[in-house]
Amino acid sequence: NAGVMQNPRHLVRRRGQEARLRCSPMKGHSHVYWYRQLPEEGLKFMVYLQKENIIDESGMPKERFSAEFPKEGPSILRIQQVVRGDSAAYFCASSPQGQANEKLFFGSGTQLSVL
Amino acid sequence: QQQVKQSPQSLIVQKGGISIINCAYENTAFDYFPWYQQFPGKGPALLIAIRPDVSEKKEGRFTISFNKSAKQFSLHIMDSQPGDSATYFCAAGGTSYGKLTFGQGTILTVHP
Numbered sequence: 001n002a003g004v005m006q007n008p009r010h011l012v013r014r015r016g017q018e019a020r021l022r023c024s025p026m027k028g029h030s031h032v033y034w035y036r037q038l039p040e041e042g043l044k045f046m047v048y049l050q051k052e053n054i055i056d057e058s059g060m061p062k063e064r065f066s067a068e069f070p071k072e073g074p075s076i077l078r079i080q081q082v083v084r085g086d087s088a089a090y091f092c093a094s095s096p097q098g099q100a101n102e103k104l105f106f107g108s109g110t111q112l113s114v115l
Numbered sequence: 116q117q118q119v120k121q122s123p124q125s126l127i128v129q130k131g132g133i134s135i136i137n138c139a140y141e142n143t144a145f146d147y148f149p150w151y152q153q154f155p156g157k158g159p160a161l162l163i164a165i166r167p168d169v170s171e172k173k174e175g176r177f178t179i180s181f182n183k184s185a186k187q188f189s190l191h192i193m194d195s196q197p198g199d200s201a202t203y204f205c206a207a208g209g210t211s212y213g214k215l216t217f218g219q220g221t222i223l224t225v226h227p
Contacts, residue, residue: 043204043215093213102212
């Protein structure tokens, strides 16, 4: 049973370009979370999605960032017009039932570097 | 009110020693406190978790101690091994789905 798959592992973008980060949850999981990790900081919650629904996007910047989890295919975190401050590791996690004390399964992350 | 403060930032321990990492939280609505272990280039993985209805939970060499009145909890790693060298994150949640508030992380180095 494959774990949470994220791609690409590394993504380099120039300022002003778009970044698309993909996340395939574990088989049987329909709850996806995106977290961002800045250097020497802990992970910060960005958004929680279920299939075709954004449940909580309170941690996601209102400008330039968007997320989706379509009925078919991976979850996508999209960052438009990237700036240097967007450079970070972006982790996706999934869980089977979306319960509050449920174990989260994390992917290996996408390291975004903005030049 | 949503913060989780973790200390120390880094920790060096000799093989066989005890590693202790501490966390403090502010939001009394939190009722789920997991610890995650992260190796370089990998995502965090759940190590052990505790609910506030118990003061201690032990799994193998890993123990969580929980002090509800002080709003503090800690991870103890007994007989630390070089393979335990990793970054450890405490977290708090339980208020809604899998939304966790993480501490800043502790880089643990265990020398042989």
